[in-house]
Structures are given as C-alpha cells and as structure tokens.
Amino acid sequence: MREQKINMQGITKVYATDEMETHALRGIDLAIYAGDFVSICGPSGCGKSTLLSLLGLLDMPSGGSYQIEGKEVSGLSLSEAAYIRNEKIGFIFQSFNLIDELTVFDNVALPLRYRRQTVPKAELEARVMACLKTVDMTHRAGHRPNQLSGGQQQRIAIARALVGSPALLLVDEPTGNLDSRNGDAVMDMLCELNNNGTTLCMVTHDPRYADMASRKLHLLDGRILDADGTPLQQTSRPEPTIPPLLQVAP
Numbered sequence: 297m298r299e300q301k302i303n304m305q306g307i308t309k310v311y312a313t314d315e316m317e318t319h320a321l322r323g324i325d326l327a328i329y330a331g332d333f334v335s336i337c338g339p340s341g342c343g344k345s346t347l348l349s350l351l352g353l354l355d356m357p358s359g360g361s362y363q364i365e366g367k368e369v370s371g372l373s374l375s376e377a378a379y380i381r382n383e384k385i386g387f388i389f390q391s392f393n394l395i396d397e398l399t400v401f402d403n404v405a406l407p408l409r410y411r412r413q414t415v416p417k418a419e420l421e422a423r424v425m426a427c428l429k430t431v432d433m434t435h436r437a438g439h440r441p442n443q444l445s446g447g448q449q450q451r452i453a454i455a456r457a458l459v460g461s462p463a464l465l466l467v468d469e470p471t472g473n474l475d476s477r478n479g480d481a482v483m484d485m486l487c488e489l490n491n492n493g494t495t496l497c498m499v500t501h502d503p504r505y506a507d508m509a510s511r512k513l514h515l516l517d518g519r520i521l522d523a524d525g526t527p528l529q530q531t532s533r534p535e536p537t538i539p540p541l542l543q544v545a546p
C-alpha cells in the first residue's frame with residue numbers, strides 16, 4: 297500500500313476582520329499518497345491559494361485535522377510549523393522567489409542550511425549539485441538568479457524545492473511567468489519528477505497543465521467538487537444562505 301503523505305479532514309479556514317468573515321475553505325477532506333500528482337483548479341477566489349498555504353503550513357486552519365506523514369500539524373506553534381515546513385515541504389512559486397544576492401548554488405542550499413541538524417558540508421554540496429543536475433543547471437551554479445532567463449530561474453527554484461527531499465512538493469502556478477515554450481519545459485520536468493516518485497500538488501489556471509496530473513481536484517466556494525460538479529463532502533456546518541463574501545461578523 298502506498299504511504300499516505302497528507303491527510304486533511306474537515307479543514308476550514310475563516311478570514312475574519314472587524315467588518316466581516318470570509319469562509320475561504322468549508323470542509324476539505326483530502327488525502328495525498330506517495331507518488332500522487334494532484335492538480336487543483338477552480339475560479340478566482342474559490343480558495344486555491346488558501347488551501348495551498350494550509351498544506352504548506354504557511355497558515356493554520358480554523359478547524360479540522362491536518363496530518364503530514366501521520367503527524368498532526370494543525371495548531372502547531374509558528375516555530376514548530378516552520379521547522380516541519382522546512383523538513384517536509386518544497387515550494388515552487390509563480391514568481392520563482394530566488395534571492396538575487398546569493399549564487400544559484402546558495403539559493404538551492406538554503407533549505408538545508410535552515411535545518412535544525414547541521415547538514416555536513418560535503419553532503420550539502422553533493423545534494424545541491426545533484427538537484428542542479430536534475431534540472432540540468434550545474435553549469436550555472438556560480439551565477440546569480442538575475443543573470444538567468446525566467447525558465448532557468450524556475451528550474452533553479454525546482455532544484456531548491458527538491459534539495460530537502462520533501463514529503464510533498466507544492467507548486468503554485470509554476471508557468472504563470474513563463475512563455476509557452478518554457479512553461480511546457482517546466483511542466484515536462486515536473487511530470488518527470490513525478491514519474492520518478494516525487495509527490496506533487498499543483499495549483500493552476502491552465503486546464504492543459506491540470507490534465508497532466510494523475511488526480512484533478514476542482515474547488516468551488518471553498519469546497520472540493522466531484523466529477524459531477526457537486527460538493528464531494530458535507531460539513532457539519534449548515535449552508536450559509538448569503539454569499540460568503542457578504543457575511544458580516546456579529
């Protein structure tokens with residue numbers, strides 16, 4: 297049986313301000329197994345980024361249970377969440393998020409340098425260079441990100457996401473800043489990583505890229521829809537009768 301990497305049960309997220317509450321996620325049940333490639337799509341405002349930020353422990357849910365490799369992580373302190381995030385999650389963002397002051401090598405090495413347990417220098421170098429080889433960028437190890445094209449920068453970002461051998465790679469609109477040729481190349485690379493066993497969860501607006509995943513999830517109004525377009529699971533909370541964005545806190 298394949299190892300369960302991620303298990304969310306009844307996950308909710310409410311953003312509250314003085315004036316109103318927004319129910320961004322309304323009871324998400326989601327299991328991701330080793331080797332899965334899950335794509336998440338849906339209209340603007342349906343909760344894709346919120347779900348990705350909860351999966352990546354960048355934010356905490358308002359309710360429900362979230363386990364990474366069997367460990368409950370909802371409700372962790374910020375520092376514990378940061379530690380688990382660095383150990384278990386790799387991120388690939390639309391905007392690459394590389395640091396121009398650092399070389400390509402040092403950008404890729406960052407997740408290992410923030411480990412609680414120091415990674416020995418020789419191991420760190422070997423892992424960084426192996427990841428740069430995976431994305432065919434070893435010859436650029438000494439360059440700065442701003443000396444590279446967008447497609448090359450995204451390949452460096454992929455290497456950085458891989459270097460910590462994460463349980464899950466979270467990918468947010470990976471081709472959003474790329475032309476179609478570089479976008480296709482990045483997607484081919486992600487598919488190849490998945491074929492080699494990497495577990496991926498990707499948000500995309502592009503139906504062509506969403507179709508490359510082995511499982512496609514559609515979000516609408518904070519819920520996962522099934523293939524017929526109906527909500528996949530029921531939450532214990534009754535349906536709100538007014539649109540979520542108009543709900544006003546008491």
Ligand SMILES: Nc1ncnc2c1ncn2[C@@H]1O[C@H](COP(=O)(O)OP(=O)(O)OP(=O)(O)O)[C@@H](O)[C@H]1O
Nearest residue numbers: 311312318320339340341342343344345346347541
């Ligand atoms: N920090 C926040 N404070 C208040 N409301 C928020 C916050 N972040 C998101 N929201 C609201 O939560 C809902 C879901 O937003 P989210 O960004 O997850 O949607 P999305 O599907 O990623 O949208 P897009 O495709 O436009 O990026 C939206 O109604 C949004 O306005």
